[in-house]
Amino acid sequence: MKNITQLALNEKGIIKGFTNSDLSVKLMEMGCLPGVEVSLQLIAPFGDPLAIEVCGYQLSLRKEEASSILIEE
Amino acid sequence: MAKNFDLKIALVGNPNSGKTTLFNLLTGLNQRTGNFPGVTVDKKSGKMKLPDGRLAELIDLPGTYSIYPKTLDEQVVQDVLLNPKHPQHPDAVIVVADASNLKRNLLFFTQIRDLNLPCVLALNMIDVADRRKLQINLRSLTIDLGVKILPTNSRSGAGIELLKQALTEELPRPKKAFYPVRPLAEQTIDHIKEGFDLSEDYRAYQYAQQNKRLSFLSDLEKEEIEQIKKKNGFYDVPTQSQETIGRYALISDIIDRNIKTAIEGSSSLSKKIDQITTHKVFGYLIFALILLVIFQAIFAWAEWPMNLIENTMAELTAVTKSLLPQGVFNDLITDGVLAGLAGVVVFIPQIALLFGFIALLEESGYMSRAVFLMDRVMRSFGLNGKSVVPMVSGMACAIPAIMATRNIENWKDRLITIFVTPFMSCSARLPVYTLLIALVVPKVDVFGFINLQGLVLAALYLLGILAALVSAWVLKIILKTDLKGYFIMELPSYKVPKLKNVGLTIYEKSLTFVVEAGKVIIAISILLWVLASYGAGEDFENAEAIVTQKMADGSMGEDYEVALSAYKLEHSFAGTFGKFIEPAIRPLGYDWKIGIALITSFAAREVFVGTISTIYSIGASEDDELTIKERLSEEKNPWTGGKMYTPALGYSLMVFYAFAMQCMSTLAVVYRETKGWKWPIIQTIYMSAFAYLAAWLTYTLFS
Numbered sequence: 001m002k003n004i005t006q007l008a009l010n011e012k013g014i015i016k017g018f019t020n021s022d023l024s025v026k027l028m029e030m031g032c033l034p035g036v037e038v039s040l041q042l043i044a045p046f047g048d049p050l051a052i053e054v055c056g057y058q059l060s061l062r063k064e065e066a067s068s069i070l071i072e073e
Numbered sequence: 074m075a076k077n078f079d080l081k082i083a084l085v086g087n088p089n090s091g092k093t094t095l096f097n098l099l100t101g102l103n104q105r106t107g108n109f110p111g112v113t114v115d116k117k118s119g120k121m122k123l124p125d126g127r128l129a130e131l132i133d134l135p136g137t138y139s140i141y142p143k144t145l146d147e148q149v150v151q152d153v154l155l156n157p158k159h160p161q162h163p164d165a166v167i168v169v170a171d172a173s174n175l176k177r178n179l180l181f182f183t184q185i186r187d188l189n190l191p192c193v194l195a196l197n198m199i200d201v202a203d204r205r206k207l208q209i210n211l212r213s214l215t216i217d218l219g220v221k222i223l224p225t226n227s228r229s230g231a232g233i234e235l236l237k238q239a240l241t242e243e244l245p246r247p248k249k250a251f252y253p254v255r256p257l258a259e260q261t262i263d264h265i266k267e268g269f270d271l272s273e274d275y276r277a278y279q280y281a282q283q284n285k286r287l288s289f290l291s292d293l294e295k296e297e298i299e300q301i302k303k304k305n306g307f308y309d310v311p312t313q314s315q316e317t318i319g320r321y322a323l324i325s326d327i328i329d330r331n332i333k334t335a336i337e338g339s340s341s342l343s344k345k346i347d348q349i350t351t352h353k354v355f356g357y358l359i360f361a362l363i364l365l366v367i368f369q370a371i372f373a374w375a376e377w378p379m380n381l382i383e384n385t386m387a388e389l390t391a392v393t394k395s396l397l398p399q400g401v402f403n404d405l406i407t408d409g410v411l412a413g414l415a416g417v418v419v420f421i422p423q424i425a426l427l428f429g430f431i432a433l434l435e436e437s438g439y440m441s442r443a444v445f446l447m448d449r450v451m452r453s454f455g456l457n458g459k460s461v462v463p464m465v466s467g468m469a470c471a472i473p474a475i476m477a478t479r480n481i482e483n484w485k486d487r488l489i490t491i492f493v494t495p496f497m498s499c500s501a502r503l504p505v506y507t508l509l510i511a512l513v514v515p516k517v518d519v520f521g522f523i524n525l526q527g528l529v530l531a532a533l534y535l536l537g538i539l540a541a542l543v544s545a546w547v548l549k550i551i552l553k554t555d556l557k558g559y560f561i562m563e564l565p566s567y568k569v570p571k572l573k574n575v576g577l578t579i580y581e582k583s584l585t586f587v588v589e590a591g592k593v594i595i596a597i598s599i600l601l602w603v604l605a606s607y608g609a610g611e612d613f614e615n616a617e618a619i620v621t622q623k624m625a626d627g628s629m630g631e632d633y634e635v636a637l638s639a640y641k642l643e644h645s646f647a648g649t650f651g652k653f654i655e656p657a658i659r660p661l662g663y664d665w666k667i668g669i670a671l672i673t674s675f676a677a678r679e680v681f682v683g684t685i686s687t688i689y690s691i692g693a694s695e696d697d698e699l700t701i702k703e704r705l706s707e708e709k710n711p712w713t714g715g716k717m718y719t720p721a722l723g724y725s726l727m728v729f730y731a732f733a734m735q736c737m738s739t740l741a742v743v744y745r746e747t748k749g750w751k752w753p754i755i756q757t758i759y760m761s762a763f764a765y766l767a768a769w770l771t772y773t774l775f776s
Contacts, residue, residue: 021310021311021314022310023559024314025141025310025313025314025317026143026559026561027561028314028317028318028321029138029139029141029180029317030138030177030561030563031176031177031180031321033317033318033321034318041344041347042347042351042445044351044445044446044448044449045351045352045353045356045357045446045449046449046450047449048448048449049445049448049449049458049560051347051351051445051564055174055176055177056173056174056176057174057177057563057564057565057566058343058347058563058564058565058566059561059562059563059564060441060445060560060561060562060563060564061559061560061561061562062448062559062560065559065560065561
């Protein structure tokens, strides 16, 4: 299963689902909903955290959290 | 005060929606900061005059993305809105939404709307939306959302008067919920509505979702709801997911219908700036440079206003001393209260500058980039990217810094940050460092251009940072928790900071510092004054006679006064205690005189300098550093007969002050923030032990 961390910089993807239900509640509040387009925008030095663009704004999250967001292949 | 208002209006909205700017515009300078009852979250409220002549109290609630709180600050929003008996429960709500980022902002709005609170929607940052070529059909959006919508531009102030006007009219309460939650949990909602006499489905649903978190419910009521949930098979997380998905589905439709976009995505200029500010080399360079500028400002620019305050306070003390009749009361006011007050107000310039810079960084949007950049590094020490702000603030003063830890969601990360922040060299250590460095570090250049005294000062700051990081790392291993924190944070677009906002933040934070720290420092100053002015035993009682006898030439002038006060201090309670602890501090190279200073400066570090000058009988008229320095360099070591203030002792003291807790106000704040004495006590013991060992090691190495 592909997740957000496997996207290349500036690559787009469509959210398919989540692997962690507690975290998904918070992520969905922030606009990361199944079916929504995201793109990987920034990778911090040392590879973590990341910033994605979703719902027209930038959201930063840790690699571990980002890996819980699954992307349609 | 609250009784003078005709109505209460709450301002709510997402972070970065320009809510605070709007608050400042609506209230002007008629603001006050207080606390919400029972919690330590700052409550900002202000007076707002409506066009119909009514006076409203406008309450600025902390920014939040939804009605489900993640942090202490957000918890307040929920308490205020869901509890009709809360003293701040509003008669009307202004929901602020960022028009350029409407979809996410509307989620919280629809939740508020479904609580059936009278509300208006302020479509803020309409200028940004225009720039992004967003065409918003206001009329049809108003119909779809069922509330009044006012476009505002909090940067220019456009739309503010119309917003005020809208508040004078009756706000329609929509008959139907925006998103009906009933199908999600019919029985649960009905049971709770009946049991708690509620009329809105969503309110009852919130009771079910958050029964454990709602502070206004009794334990019995919480349990009752728990039973209802159990009986009807209500599970928090899946239901909340369904709710969020359902709300967003409706919101998406509405956005698609009413907003036409020309360009997709967030600001491209912001993205370009991000390429530099989060770059693996330039990113850290820029961050380091910003910190450097801040320190430079705190130390260089704050100097003259600090001198001004010091001189004014000294004059005020002198005038008071001459005006009040001689006696105990005079001494208490001048040496106790005013001395304590002077110790607080002298830090205002530094604190104000620091908060000014932090506000600038936050307003501009840079701060969240610094957090983004530092998270990975900080995490290896058990901290969090968000610990950067409190730790940087800790270099001015630990009190506001510890209060700034509130936006760290994870309790463990927050606790560790609170625990280690006092290790950062705060401005109160500066007077101690300055005096001791001047005393024992020669004024020479190393490598021809680096000032050795400056180098030692920089090393002390570095020591503080290292101690903080090492301690955090140790705590990370010791503290076990199953609670996993997350780090989901918006990176707002860069903005040109609004100076009015920065100014108001400076004012507000400085005031909090003066009031919070001031209370403790003044109280302790009075206590210390008593301890240092009174004593038991014959030596203290007959001080005058004994000193007169000792003064061979029988002079009664200033020399006599100085000798008398030194003698009295030696035999006072504080002096007795200093002698009592002498054996314990002997290994660090300290005698009982320094012991007294250690005790008195437990209130606040800078008290050290004042106490030292009293102990070594430095006349009040010559109370400047040069004379203290001269007097100290003459002091003889009682054991060896050599110089007392050797480099070894100087360094040992500096290291001690770098690490020891020595600040009552910090303790008080930690007590408040951790809700108990456990952590402040552990922290004091840990820091004192750390300081003792480090000072002992330093003394041994240098002597």
